[in-house]
Amino acid sequence: xxxxxxxxxxxxxxxxxxxxxxxxxxxxxxxxxxxxxxxxxxxxxxxxxxxxxxxxxxxxxxxxxxxxxxxxxxxxxxxxxxxxxxxxxxxxxxxxxxxxxxxxxxxxxxxxxxxx
Amino acid sequence: xxxxxxxxxxxxxxxxxxxxxxxxxxxxxxxxxxxxxxxxxxxxxxxxxxxxxxxxxxxxxxxxxxxxxxxxxxxxxxxxxxxxxxxxxxxxxxxxxxxxxxxxxxxxxxxxxxxxxxxxxxxxxxxxxxxxxxxxxxxxxxxxxx
Numbered sequence: 001x002x003x004x005x006x007x008x009x010x011x012x013x014x015x016x017x018x019x020x021x022x023x024x025x026x027x028x029x030x031x032x033x034x035x036x037x038x039x040x041x042x043x044x045x046x047x048x049x050x051x052x053x054x055x056x057x058x059x060x061x062x063x064x065x066x067x068x069x070x071x072x073x074x075x076x077x078x079x080x081x082x083x084x085x086x087x088x089x090x091x092x093x094x095x096x097x098x099x100x101x102x103x104x105x106x107x108x109x110x111x112x113x114x115x116x
Numbered sequence: 117x118x119x120x121x122x123x124x125x126x127x128x129x130x131x132x133x134x135x136x137x138x139x140x141x142x143x144x145x146x147x148x149x150x151x152x153x154x155x156x157x158x159x160x161x162x163x164x165x166x167x168x169x170x171x172x173x174x175x176x177x178x179x180x181x182x183x184x185x186x187x188x189x190x191x192x193x194x195x196x197x198x199x200x201x202x203x204x205x206x207x208x209x210x211x212x213x214x215x216x217x218x219x220x221x222x223x224x225x226x227x228x229x230x231x232x233x234x235x236x237x238x239x240x241x242x243x244x245x246x247x248x249x250x251x252x253x254x255x256x257x258x259x260x261x262x
Binding site: 068070072075077079101103104106 | 188191192201202204205208211212215
């Protein structure tokens with residue numbers, strides 16, 4: 001086998017092994033936990049998530065008004081149109097409470113994500 | 117042929133109406149004059165109900181983008197509704213403003229490019245940061261605190 005082909009095959013095998021090794025954690029990171037907005041409030045209002053693990057949160061807007069899912073602590077803000085949903089990717093969180101709110105409606109009760 | 121089609125598309129685009137409104141202020145921000153001047157120069161066109169609509173905001177497709185951006189910006193923070201915000205909401209807006217200042221993401225580069233007068237000098241930034249710090253020191257409580 002020519003040297004160049006050998007190097008190429010080795011690199012490809014290494015890359016594939018790396019992807020395979022990362023697959024379980026990647027799958028965990030993309031498995032969303034859901035927060036639903038309806039009746040002018042978030043549900044659940046407190047979402048408990050594992051600390052030290054990247055995760056995704058799916059925010060579903062089941063109301064008929066545009067909301068903005070926002071968290072200063074998490075440095076996230078994203079508008080969600082009625083009937084639509086978004087996925088918010090979060091890095092591994094330290095143990096603690098991270099509040100979130102609807103920035104477009106200040107009378108909506110705050111929610112919090114608690115990392116344990 | 118392409119030129120003719122482009123002109124036709126441009127003309128048709130003008131038929132889609134865009135509402136460029138400046139509602140009556142509900143609770144204008146009251147800030148020291150030097151802060152007020154900076155905010156009006158750099159922020160008010162998008163983040164208030166006192167937008168100075170530029171000429172291109174009346175020409176599609178620019179009008180669509182400008183109207184969209186201003187509407188969104190007003191929902192994010194509207195200095196003409198500042199007095200209507202709960203104290204806790206005001207605190208949050210101030211915190212985001214401070215972050216935007218530190219990260220130098222406001223005013224957006226695209227806006228600064230067309231409106232060089234909206235650029236913030238180092239002095240402007242320092243002044244605004246000090247004002248934000250002062251405002252954040254005011255306790256967010258009271259009857260309308262969330």
